């Protein structure tokens with residue numbers, strides 16, 4: 001073969017591969033959409049987004065959300081038109097939002113699904129059956145936007161049909177250990193909404209602090225929201241001697257709930273029973289096991305499992321029901337209320353003559369059955385208020401209520417157990433979903449001290465390990481998928497001295513959970529995911545949100561010790 005022919009063949013082969021690559025390269029979107037179609041070869045690949053674009057949406061509120069979001073990411077302020085005819089008369093390019101129950105696109109049958117078309121003409125069309133779907137289309141659009149070096153913006157020509165795999169795409173904020181300011185929570189809600197998370201599990205009560213104002217029981221926050229000391233940075237065996245506290249007023253709770261709702265995130269409060277209750281009992285000791293030797297509850301100053309549990313007294317149930325009634329009012333859209341149930345030692349109940357008498361009277365064989373009985377009463381009360389109860393996987397000790405949702409954290413066997421009994425579950429298995437465990441490669445500074453320092457061996461959840469999480473595994477059968485509401489990233493707060501560190505631990509691992517809970521199982525691919533991470537990190541740069549860089553360092557400066 002002649003050299004010229006060889007070169008020609010080689011360049012043809014290169015062109016063909018290149019075309020395939022260009023057509024099949026995943027769009028820089030996390031989580032990866034269900035279906036992506038690029039234009040045929042030879043057609044325009046991208047269009048400019050300019051101030052000739054206008055938003056066309058009959059829903060004025062949502063039109064403003066679209067305009068504000070695109071302004072945030074493109075710096076272009078677009079006008080708003082109620083209908084396409086007026087926009088066309090003004091010779092504008094359109095970004096149209098329609099709420100359509102289009103039977104031709106299966107993804108639109110999903111309440112959170114959407115279609116997004118960026119046409120070669122430069123017009124953009126979003127269709128969704130609900131506002132939530134349109135909101136997710138908008139997040140996709142924001143991620144597709146490319147800003148050129150000279151400031152101009154472009155969008156790829158593309159058609160996307162998309163819908164989530166799971167209805168529960170959660171993240172846990174632990175305000176119990178360290179109080180987390182409202183502005184920090186709002187920032188994280190903003191960030192997580194961009195990656196299509198839709199549940200914030202808000203852990204509000206702990207041994208080390210009660211964080212939610214309850215009008216009927218003011219001492220919960222007057223007494224229960226403050227502790228005298230915390231473990232030191234870098235060495236949890238040393239007390240820092242610094243008082244720590246804080247709580248959310250009911251107005252602040254409403255503010256967070258409303259802020260999240262605007263971003264299609266439902267906030268699920270957790271009010272822990274029967275354990276993790278030292279702070280509540282420090283405020284109201286009468287609701288604890290007062291008849292045991294040495295009973296003296298206080299707001300705890302160290303981490304770990306504590307012995308204090310509520311007593312199974314009628315006055316305790318009245319107290320908890322009153323608390324839950326105020327909580328239900330503050331979280332009107334929370335179909336589920338989390339009642340905890342984890343890590344409640346049974347020593348106090350075993351030592352309490354009163355708790356023993358309750359076991360006897362109700363034919364309960366042991367303290368585990370007493371816990372199930374206790375939780376059943378809490379669940380019944382929540383049900384009477386139209387809510388369902390979620391509990392950690394210890395809620396099966398002593399018998400699992402058939403109507404409770406189990407949040408699995410310790411072992412896959414509890415997931416299989418609950419699924420086999422017909423319960424719904426949320427999978428937050430700790431070896432993949434606990435983002436307070438080290439991502440590895442930490443900066444050498446006591447600020448980055450984590451619980452992993454005390455684990456032997458340390459539990460490391462690298463980005464790749466987080467990404468490898470697959471709910472339908474470990475003996476869970478494909479037909480049980482419908483009982484899995486979804487999963488969530490849990491970020492426990494013992495070592496979160498500053499919210500900067502929370503962001504460092506969340507990102508980029510939260511991108512992995514976003515894709516695990518949203519994208520089709522078959523579309524998930526580690527190489528593809530890795531190729532999309534840098535673009536997502538650029539979005540965090542723009543939002544001034546911290547994350548761990550690939551070299552292990554933090555994107556934002558490390559705070560100094562107060």
Ligand code: ACM
Pocket residue numbers: 342343392409
């Ligand atoms: C838990 O991590 N104790 C649920």
